[in-house]
Amino acid sequence: MNLNELTIKEARQKLDQGEISSLNLTKACLTRIKEINPQINAVLTLCEDLAIKQAKNADIRIKAGEKGDLLGIPYLCKDVIMTKGVRTTAASKILEDYIAPYDATVIKKLKEAGAVLLGKTNLDEFAHGASTENSAYGPTRNPLDTSRVPGGSSGGSASAVAANMCIFALGSDTGGSIRQPASFCGLVGLKPSYGRVSRFGLISMTASTDTIGAITKTVYDAGLVLSVIAGHDPLDATSTPDKISDYKQGTEKTVDLSGLKIGLPKEYFLKELNPEIKNSILILAKRLEDAGAEIKQVNLPYTKYGIPVYYIITPSELSSNLARFDGIGWGLSREGIEDLQEFYKTNRGEGFGAETKRRIMLGTYALSAGYYDAYYKKAQAVRTLIIEDFKNAFNQVDLLLTPTTPHPAFKIGEKSNDPLAMYLEDIFVTGASLSGLPAISIPAGEATTPDDEKKKMPIGAQLIAPRLEEERLLNIAKFLED
Amino acid sequence: MSISREEIKHIAELARLKLSEDEIKKLGGELSSILEYIEMLKEVKTEGVKITAQVSGLDDITREDWVVDWDKNELKSALEQGELENGNLKVKRVL
Numbered sequence: 001m002n003l004n005e006l007t008i009k010e011a012r013q014k015l016d017q018g019e020i021s022s023l024n025l026t027k028a029c030l031t032r033i034k035e036i037n038p039q040i041n042a043v044l045t046l047c048e049d050l051a052i053k054q055a056k057n058a059d060i061r062i063k064a065g066e067k068g069d070l071l072g073i074p075y076l077c078k079d080v081i082m083t084k085g086v087r088t089t090a091a092s093k094i095l096e097d098y099i100a101p102y103d104a105t106v107i108k109k110l111k112e113a114g115a116v117l118l119g120k121t122n123l124d125e126f127a128h129g130a131s132t133e134n135s136a137y138g139p140t141r142n143p144l145d146t147s148r149v150p151g152g153s154s155g156g157s158a159s160a161v162a163a164n165m166c167i168f169a170l171g172s173d174t175g176g177s178i179r180q181p182a183s184f185c186g187l188v189g190l191k192p193s194y195g196r197v198s199r200f201g202l203i204s205m206t207a208s209t210d211t212i213g214a215i216t217k218t219v220y221d222a223g224l225v226l227s228v229i230a231g232h233d234p235l236d237a238t239s240t241p242d243k244i245s246d247y248k249q250g251t252e253k254t255v256d257l258s259g260l261k262i263g264l265p266k267e268y269f270l271k272e273l274n275p276e277i278k279n280s281i282l283i284l285a286k287r288l289e290d291a292g293a294e295i296k297q298v299n300l301p302y303t304k305y306g307i308p309v310y311y312i313i314t315p316s317e318l319s320s321n322l323a324r325f326d327g328i329g330w331g332l333s334r335e336g337i338e339d340l341q342e343f344y345k346t347n348r349g350e351g352f353g354a355e356t357k358r359r360i361m362l363g364t365y366a367l368s369a370g371y372y373d374a375y376y377k378k379a380q381a382v383r384t385l386i387i388e389d390f391k392n393a394f395n396q397v398d399l400l401l402t403p404t405t406p407h408p409a410f411k412i413g414e415k416s417n418d419p420l421a422m423y424l425e426d427i428f429v430t431g432a433s434l435s436g437l438p439a440i441s442i443p444a445g446e447a448t449t450p451d452d453e454k455k456k457m458p459i460g461a462q463l464i465a466p467r468l469e470e471e472r473l474l475n476i477a478k479f480l481e482d
Numbered sequence: 483m484s485i486s487r488e489e490i491k492h493i494a495e496l497a498r499l500k501l502s503e504d505e506i507k508k509l510g511g512e513l514s515s516i517l518e519y520i521e522m523l524k525e526v527k528t529e530g531v532k533i534t535a536q537v538s539g540l541d542d543i544t545r546e547d548w549v550v551d552w553d554k555n556e557l558k559s560a561l562e563q564g565e566l567e568n569g570n571l572k573v574k575r576v577l
Contacts, residue, residue: 084556085559098563099559099563101556101557101559101560101563102553102556102560194537194538195538195539195540208535208536208537209537237540237543238536238538238540238543240538240539240540302526304522305522305523305526307519308519308520308522308523309523311516311520312520312523319497323498326498328564328571328573328574329561329563329564329571330560330563330564331563333564333565338574338575340574340575340576341498342500343574344498345498345499345500346500348497348498348499348500349499349500349501350500352499354505357499357501357505357509358509358512358513360497360499361490361493361494361497361499361509361513362513362516362517364493364496364497365485365489365493365513365517368493368496375520375523377533378523378524378526378528379523380533380534380535381526381528381531381532381533381534382523382526382528382531383533383534384531384532384533384534385526385528385531387534387537419512419516420515420516420519423516434537435537436537436538436539467539468539
């Protein structure tokens with residue numbers, strides 16, 4: 001087995017026993033990135049010298065007897081998170097030459113823990129998309145079938161982990177952007193509760209649903225990374241002061257399922273759902289039932305309004321958040337334009353890509369005089385009803401089990417000319433985002449692709465827990481993984 | 483729900499986006515079909531329903547107003563990405 005194929009847990013044991021060094025582990029990942037990235041395009045920026053330096057430093061710390069979960073473990077980071085001294089593009093032309101002047105809080109925490117940053121991964125520009133085709137630097141390909149998308153918007157991170165370019169990767173999830181690509185690439189993707197992880201240094205998209213989490217090979221690894229990056233941050237007033245647990249230990253406890261109630265939301269088992277996916281989820285439910293859990297059907301009647309609510313709230317918030325990109329102070333700035341308005345419009349018109357402009361236009365429209373009440377306020381009210389749906393469900397059950405997506409990975413180019421079809425990709429993942437709930441996607445086997453009956457691709461099962469109940473989520477996810 | 487060409491141009495003006503003729507045409511059709519889908523929200527009764535602006539579970543986070551010196555090098559590298567004059571960020575003429 002090549003070192004770059006290890007999980008965090010396996011690498012940790014080998015590092016602590018002195019069997020391998022962080023330098024060798026890091027070099028194995030760098031070699032793999034150079035070998036496969038030209039075909040996959042998962043990595044936008046490689047920081048080789050920095051990574052080697054960090055790895056050598058980690059080796060010194062390990063030799064001195066220091067213990068740490070992520071000490072010496074190489075990772076990649078979605079390029080929408082600020083990394084000091086390293087180019088941070090958000091996969092946009094408007095930030096092509098932007099060097100982050102400071103570290104996001106999550107990066108600072110990972111640095112202190114001794115994790116080794118290898119580079120930055122591709123995404124849909126500013127995280128706007130579900131396929132990683134909306135990048136100014138070209139689409140990322142799914143390493144399991146390079147004619148297909150890896151999902152998005154954290155598609156670079158998911159592809160990189162699936163292709164063993166790193167031991168784990170950071171992503172961001174605003175309306176499914178960690179869970180959906182994890183499911184398309186056969187991986188674990190954890191979206192924490194809103195506020196569980198500091199957003200300081202995450203380039204804002206939808207400030208009321210943005211979260212940072214990990215894409216990993218195992219549930220244990222996902223819990224481990226969360227333990228390191230979670231916690232209150234004075235630099236993010238929306239980060240929660242509630243206590244954090246040792247999430248990795250939570251995944252190692254023997255789970256007693258007797259008395260546990262698992263809900264299957266009726267509205268997530270639509271007729272459009274791929275029958276193999278439906279079957280896989282029902283098999284997982286049966287396993288939980290056989291182990292003593294009670295399976296109940298629950299209703300989330302406002303589910304179908306999740307997408308329309310999300311595609312009002314998200315464009316509205318991001319149209320405000322992206323107003324700061326005007327060519328003054330940083331980013332793309334055209335010379336020789338004297339008129340101020342013309343200067344702004346040119347920089348923004350040339351710097352932003354098609355989907356980002358579409359969303360800015362949609363958001364500006366929804367917030368403009370005469371439409372604010374009809375669109376934005378209406379969506380905020382329906383959001384309340386969606387949140388109440390989940391509250392009602394969690395009065396009856398402890399956890400929800402659903403498919404992550406209605407079908408496996410689709411072909412590159414298949415949906416890129418139909419924005420609405422791309423938005424509908426998020427159908428099962430926006431609910432937890434709008435409600436701020438923790439959710440995880442775990443591998444649940446394979447299903448036949450709709451375009452090729454001979455081709456099977458990975459699928460994911462999603463578990464959703466009440467707010468701040470990541471430990472319960474990881475516990476049950478671990479049970480289903482084994 | 484159809485958005486006119488004039489409306490697209492007006493929104494682009496508000497959003498400070500320079501759009502090509504092609505983009506204006508394409509966005510008109512795309513935004514119309516997206517909004518048509520979103521129209522389904524109208525069927526939901528929301529009278530008396532409180533709106534949700536955030537889901538942090540927190541309310542009115544306040545603290546003393548204090549000044550903290552930021553790392554000098556970080557400040558420098560942040561400012562240097564723009565156009566500087568005598569150490570100050572240069573902006574365009576407003577009037």
